[in-house]
Amino acid sequence: MSPAWLRPRLRFCLLLLVLLLVPAARGCGPGRVVGSRRRPPRKLVPLAYKQFSPNVPEKTLGASGRYEGKIARSSERFKELTPNYNPDIIFKDEENTGADRLMTQRCKDRLNSLAISVMNQWPGVKLRVTEGWDEDGHHSEESLHYEGRAVDITTSDRDRNKYGLLARLAVEAGFDWVYYESKAHVHCSVKSEHSAAAKTGGCFPAGARVRLENGERVALSAVKPGDRVLAMGEDGKPTFSDVLIFLDREPNRLRAFQIIETLDPPRRLALTPAHLLFTADNHTEPAAHFRATFASHVQPGQYVLVAGVPGLQPARVAAVSTHVALGSYAPLTRHGTLVVEDVVASCFAAVADHHLAQLAFWPLRLFPSLAWGSWTPSEGVHWYPQLLYRLGRLLLEENTFHPLGMSGAGS
Numbered sequence: 514m515s516p517a518w519l520r521p522r523l524r525f526c527l528l529l530l531v532l533l534l535v536p537a538a539r540g541c542g543p544g545r546v547v548g549s550r551r552r553p554p555r556k557l558v559p560l561a562y563k564q565f566s567p568n569v570p571e572k573t574l575g576a577s578g579r580y581e582g583k584i585a586r587s588s589e590r591f592k593e594l595t596p597n598y599n600p601d602i603i604f605k606d607e608e609n610t611g612a613d614r615l616m617t618q619r620c621k622d623r624l625n626s627l628a629i630s631v632m633n634q635w636p637g638v639k640l641r642v643t644e645g646w647d648e649d650g651h652h653s654e655e656s657l658h659y660e661g662r663a664v665d666i667t668t669s670d671r672d673r674n675k676y677g678l679l680a681r682l683a684v685e686a687g688f689d690w691v692y693y694e695s696k697a698h699v700h701c702s703v704k705s706e707h708s709a710a711a712k713t714g715g716c717f718p719a720g721a722r723v724r725l726e727n728g729e730r731v732a733l734s735a736v737k738p739g740d741r742v743l744a745m746g747e748d749g750k751p752t753f754s755d756v757l758i759f760l761d762r763e764p765n766r767l768r769a770f771q772i773i774e775t776l777d778p779p780r781r782l783a784l785t786p787a788h789l790l791f792t793a794d795n796h797t798e799p800a801a802h803f804r805a806t807f808a809s810h811v812q813p814g815q816y817v818l819v820a821g822v823p824g825l826q827p828a829r830v831a832a833v834s835t836h837v838a839l840g841s842y843a844p845l846t847r848h849g850t851l852v853v854e855d856v857v858a859s860c861f862a863a864v865a866d867h868h869l870a871q872l873a874f875w876p877l878r879l880f881p882s883l884a885w886g887s888w889t890p891s892e893g894v895h896w897y898p899q900l901l902y903r904l905g906r907l908l909l910e911e912n913t914f915h916p917l918g919m920s921g922a923g924s
Contacts, residue, residue, distance in 0.1 A: 557685070559677030560699075565692040566684045572655070574769060574786070574835070575809075576690035577662060577702040580655040585648060594646060594661045597621045601628045603641040603669050613645035616661040619703045624664060627686035627701075631668065634682060639669040643698055663702040665694075673697070716761050716785050716862075718770060719840025721853050724820070726753045733842040733853070734764060742844070743820065743852040745791075749801030751824055754846035757877055760860070761843040768841045771808040773817060773856065775828035780819050782856040783836060784808050789859035789867050791818050796827040803827075805859055805867035818857035825857060847878055 560566060569575040584590045594615040597604075602624065604613045616624070628640040644665035647658040657663035666683070668675050673696055680699045683691045688701040719734040724743040736742065736756055744754035770783040773790070784790065786809035793803045793816045800818055811817070816827040844851060845860045849871040852858070861870035 557678060557681045560680035560684070560691065560693045561677065562693055562696070564680075565690065566680075567690065571657070571690045571692070571702060577657060578689075578704045580657065581660060581705055583659040584646070584661060593617055595621055597624060599625050599628055601625075601632060601639055603639050604645070605641065605643045608649065610648075612648055613642055613664075615646040616664065617703065617705075620662055620664065623683075623687045623701070623703055627666075627683055627688075630682045630686055631679070634678070635668065635670075635675065638672075638675075641667045641669045641671075643667060657702045660705070662705065663700065665698040665700050667698050716768065716788070716841035716843040717853050717858075718768070718783050718838040719764055719842060720838075721783060721842070723851060723853055724855075733844065734840060736842075736844060742846060744846050744848045745800070745818070745825060745850040745852070745857050746848055747801070749799055749803075749825065751820065751852070752848060754848040754851065757845045757847060759843060760845050761841055763841045765839070766841050767837055767839055770836050770838055771811070772832075772834045772836050773808065773811055773830060774832040774834075775817060775819065775856075776831045778819060778821060778826075778828055778855075780817075780828060780854060780856050782817075782854045782858070783838060784853070784858060785841070785862065788862040789865075789870075791857055791859070791867075792816060792830075793827065796829070798827070800825045800827075800857075803857075805861075805865070807865065820852050820855040820857070828856075845874065845877065849874065 565571070567575055571577050572579050582590075584594065595618055596611065596614045597616060598614065606613045624640070624642070631638060631640045642664050644652075644658060645663075646661040647656065652658045666679065668679060676696075676699055677693060680691050680693045683699060683701045689704045690702045692700040694700040717733055719732060721733050722730045723733060723736060724730050726741040726743075738756050738758055740756045741753040742756060744752055746752040768785060771786045771788075773782045773784070774780070782790070786807065788808045789805040790808060790811070791800075791803035792806040792811055796816050798816070803816075803818055806815075811830060811833055813830050813833060815830050817830060818825045819828040843860070843862070849860050849867065850857060851860060859867045859870070861867060861874075864870050
């Protein structure tokens with residue numbers, strides 16, 4: 514029997530074997546999961562009555578984000594809503610105005626995905642929407658129904674014994690917040706289309722600076738594959754590492770960033786909440802023993818690693834805050850680490866285990882053509898991390914992932 518800490522790595526080794534044995538993987542993009550027809554379905558745990566997922570309030574960054582104001586038919590924002598005429602979904606539409614069919618594109622995409630899951634789970638049963646966009650003021654103040662970002666759902670047969678599992682299917686379909694609110698329905702909502710919280714992967718802002726091997730400090734927006742940037746080796750010592758690819762590169766995307774500030778020496782790093790950096794609870798830990806931690810979990814009083822003289826040294830976190838900035842860049846280096854604004858960070862996000870993530874990207878280091886092929890997009894999310902994330906969700910425990918997941922990002 515293998516020890517518990519080794520089991521996730523063994524499962525990921527199997528995942529990598531799948532990637533290497535299937536030549537079609539390179540062209541399949543992030544949407545396909547090779548071999549899924551033969552894999553038995555993952556056991557789904559229904560939500561309990563009054564349970565919500567993720568386990569944070571609906572209008573917070575970790576869920577569907579803040580309320581942005583009611584949308585009326587006469588308002589400029591009404592163009593943000595799109596009708597959903599999916600024949601596999603039943604819309605109650607008791608107002609007889611078509612309002613329940615109107616929703617944001619993000620909500621529509623999640624709802625259509627859920628409709629497929631419902632039919633697969635219960636043949637002959639369809640998804641039913643009892644409430645969608647509300648223009649009549651029937652919901653509580655600042656309800657996301659007023660923005661077309663929320664729906665209340667049941668199954669077409671109105672079998673209440675199905676609603677707990679229906680809620681779980683909604684979580685799996687990608688709704689940003691799901692609440693088994695009532696014995697009569699499940700409430701689901703999504704992030705705003707233009708909210709900074711709508712995309713929260715593992716990136717740094719465009720202006721974040723790294724150090725090249727020639728000593729020059731440059732913004733990530735100016736870094737190119739093939740550049741050698743300051744990073745941390747497995748021994749906890751500074752090294753220069755080749756940039757292989759950008760897992761995500763979107764210069765015009767607004768993002769919500771976690772700000773980590775230290776004193777003695779003073780450093781200020783911005784990175785997305787699901788990104789990993791290295792922390793310890795005291796300054797006596799060797800650099801190689803600092804553990805990978807989600808940025809959103811870092812607390813004042815902990816220590817992070819910073820570039821100093823000589824080598825790397827611990828610095829105490831003095832403050833943690835949030836900030837919105839333009840651009841998102843997520844480079845992958847050969848060592849899986851990099852030093853940004855003189856703070857040591859992982860190249861990875863969404864998955865809690867840095868070493869597991871580094872192992873999962875081994876094919877990109879072994880086969881440079883995977884990283885350098887002409888099919889790699891100049892902007893947007895690289896397909897490889899998207900595919901890894903989807904496969905990882907099938908093979909690893911739920912608590913391996915950040916509550917925000919990738920949310921459409923690729924690092």
